[in-house]
Amino acid sequence: MSNYQASKAEGVATQATRPPIYPKRKRSGDARRARIKETIFYMCIVVPPMIQLSIFYIYVNFDAFFMSFQKYNAATNTFSWVGFSNYGTAIADLFVKGSWLNTSLIQTLLGYVLSYVWWPLDIIFAYYVYKKMPGWSFFKGMLYLPTVLSGMVLGLINKYLFDMLIPEIALSWFNVIVDPLIYSGGWRTWWFMFWWNGIVGIGGGLLLYCTMMNRIPETLTEYARLEGVGPLREFVTLTLPLIWGTVAINLVGGVADIFAVGGGTWFMYYGTGSTNPTSVGYYIYCLTLDSDGFAGYPMASACGMFFTFIAIPLTFFVRWITDKMDPKVQY
Amino acid sequence: MENVKQTEKKKKFKKVGAKGQWHWMGIAGFTYLCLWVAFLYFRLGWAFVKSIQDMSDFLLSGSSATAWPNKFSFAAYAKVLTVIKFDIRGYDGSVHTAYMFEMTLNAIIFSLINTFVNLIVTMCVAYVTARHDFWFNKVLVGFFYFQMLVPIIGTMSSSLKILKNLHLFDTWLGFVIQRFNFFGGLYFLIYRDMFKKLADSYADAAKIDGAGNWQVMIQICFPLVKSIFMMGAMTGLISSWNNYSAPLLYLPSHPTVSYGLFIFNNAKSGGDNAEFAYMPYKLAGFMLLLLPTTLFYLLFKEKMLGATSTGGLKE
Incomplete structure (x- = not known):
């Protein structure tokens, strides 16, 4: 009995010195303190970017909207209200055949619609790499290379090729006079660049599509192969539907960018001096860049807002279409 | 056998x-x-x-x-x-001559800010929205989707206006503030998805050992998505090095190599850079611009093309 009591007392003593296996149940005060600490931590992370967004996204968007109804007076350094005057000017310019804005809109919309001729190429070549077709590893590295190389440098090297090398080859080897393809400008240059960018500009979505394709369970593709499905059928009936979510995001994002892109390419070739070839993005870019102080900003904002009103419903329309086509596959 | x-x-x-x-x-x-x-x-x-x-x-x-x-x-x-240079007029009206050394230094600073400020903010916000349950997460994620889906065009002029009014235009501080957000690209969604998939056991174990929220985030969770961070950093550094339009718009008196070569390309036979108006000089400049990114790519090709896995256990 005494032994039992001694061992019990020893056990109690050991328990007191050893740390408990399970942590003590926290009191409600501890939980509240932990939540307060977590909230402070959360605020520290979230508040600075939110302040930034409030100024550089929310305020900027509202300011651009209000500025589109204003006019800048350089003498007094103030903005004054002019109603829909800027919109009126933009719309009037839009309907003047051959005007800068008119050409910009036509070339932008035509470029967007025709770009669907080329967009499958990215997916097809990602499929080529995914299916490990001949030379896939080498081509994967090569297709990604233009993303690494400066677009400006490649563009300007192209300019030398099209403006100097090709006309020189045509004249000396074939005795044919070819005008410099970029320097001459106009619709001819626009069409040339459209074909050129389509044929050569592949590889941009390679990594993204490859990653999505690699997530497709191998059992599915194995099963398809056992059923005698060839690569083309596998691509159309299995791979494409399974990566459709990503494709749809890119399609919707593409609509959102219609009136914003294109500025860089033409700026690189012509600075701010081209009225044809051009694009809406380039037109607004030039208005901002060529602005004397704040003078050009209201018109740039008005054009931006006008095309935003067109782009928003278009974006939601394309999203609605892609949602309709979405097979909603989970894997 | x-x-x-x-x-x-x-x-x-x-x-x-x-x-x-x-x-x-x-x-x-x-x-x-x-x-x-x-x-x-x-x-x-x-x-x-x-x-x-x-x-x-x-x-x-x-x-x-x-x-x-x-x-x-x-x-x-x-x-x-050694010889390439051009004069720059700052926003305050001052004029100074930029040489290649200054342009290289600017390009490095620009690339670091452009890449890491945005990437770190994106990672942090993605982390808290994925792993901490607050109602405000919906606002943050909603904002992200809104800016992604709703195109608001022509706000560049307004951005420039506010930068000028706040005296932040053409300053490094202004550029840091501009990049201090989690917008742009799909990285926010990728990180958020990855942090959501991380097992809770790591954070729980660290908390039992007495780690705080910051330690769990920086020492436990961030290293588990290191591969994606590295991929983002590498692609970001390359695209920043090649970017000439952002310095041209927001940092006109801080020319980077890319911006400098863009101006240099416009050298005509009559100006300051008259002797550089010939093709071999211009192409040499272009080749020099391509060299760092090409070497970088060759060195880290495997990481850039293949870094899509996470550490830790998937729940």
């Missing part, structure tokens, strides 16, 4: 001859890609050959783009590196 070898040979044979390997799609794709690669290298090769053509030889050939050089020289590279 021989049987095993024979089976392995058969397996290899099967792999090469399997459906999809030399299907017509493969042949068509192979042909197209071969032509594509050949043309890419032809362009770069032509530019390199012309950049090392001796200047007098180039002039004697009648400034021909097709003439094969009789005399090679790297003088154009040395000149571009």
Whole structure:
């Protein structure tokens, strides 16, 4: 009995010195303190970017909207209200055949619609790499290379090729006079660049599509192969539907960018001096860049807002279409 | 043993001859890609050959783009590196001359800010929205989707206006503030998805050991998505190095190499940079701009093309 009591007392003593296996149940005060600490931590992370967004996204968007109804007076350094005057000017310019804005809109919309001729190429070549077709590893590295190389440098090297090398080859080897393809400008240059960018500009979505394709369970593709499905059928009936979510995001994002892109390419070739070839993005870019102080900003904002009103419903329309086509596959 | 070898040979044979390997799609794709690669290298090769053509030889050939050089020289590279300069007028009206050294330094600062400020903010916000339950998460994620789906065009002028009014235009601080957000690209969604998939056991174990929220985030969770961070950092650094339009718009008196070469490309035969108006000089400048990113890519190619896995256990 005494032994039992001694061992019990020893056990109690050991328990007191050893740390408990399970942590003590926290009191409600501890939980509240932990939540307060977590909230402070959360605020520290979230508040600075939110302040930034409030100024550089929310305020900027509202300011651009209000500025589109204003006019800048350089003498007094103030903005004054002019109603829909800027919109009126933009719309009037839009309907003047051959005007800068008119050409910009036509070339932008035509470029967007025709770009669907080329967009499958990215997916097809990602499929080529995914299916490990001949030379896939080498081509994967090569297709990604233009993303690494400066677009400006490649563009300007192209300019030398099209403006100097090709006309020189045509004249000396074939005795044919070819005008410099970029320097001459106009619709001819626009069409040339459209074909050129389509044929050569592949590889941009390679990594993204490859990653999505690699997530497709191998059992599915194995099963398809056992059923005698060839690569083309596998691509159309299995791979494409399974990566459709990503494709749809890119399609919707593409609509959102219609009136914003294109500025860089033409700026690189012509600075701010081209009225044809051009694009809406380039037109607004030039208005901002060529602005004397704040003078050009209201018109740039008005054009931006006008095309935003067109782009928003278009974006939601394309999203609605892609949602309709979405097979909603989970894997 | 021989049987095993024979089976392995058969397996290899099967792999090469399997459906999809030399299907017509493969042949068509192979042909197209071969032509594509050949043309890419032809362009770069032509530019390199012309950049090392001796200047007098180039002039004697009648400034021909097709003439094969009789005399090679790297003088154009040395000149571009040492002599290239142009005058810049700052927003405050001051004028100073920028040399290649300054442009390189600016390019490094620009690339670091442009890449890491945005990437770290994106990672932090993605982390808290994925792993901490607050109602405000919905607002943050909603904001992200809104800016992604709703295109608001023509706000560049308003951004410039506010930067000028706040005296942040053409300053590094202004650029840091501009990049202090989690918008742009899909990285926010990728990180958020990855942090959501991380097992809770890591954070729980660290908390039992007494780690705080910051320690769990920085020491436990961030290292688990290191591969994606590295991929984002590498692609970000490369695209920032190549970016000429952002410095042109927001940092006009802090020219980067890319921006400098863009201005340099416009050198005409009558200006300050008259001697650089010839093709070999311009192409030498372009080749120098391509060199760091190409080397970077060759060194980290595997990481850039293959870093899509996370550490830790998936729940």
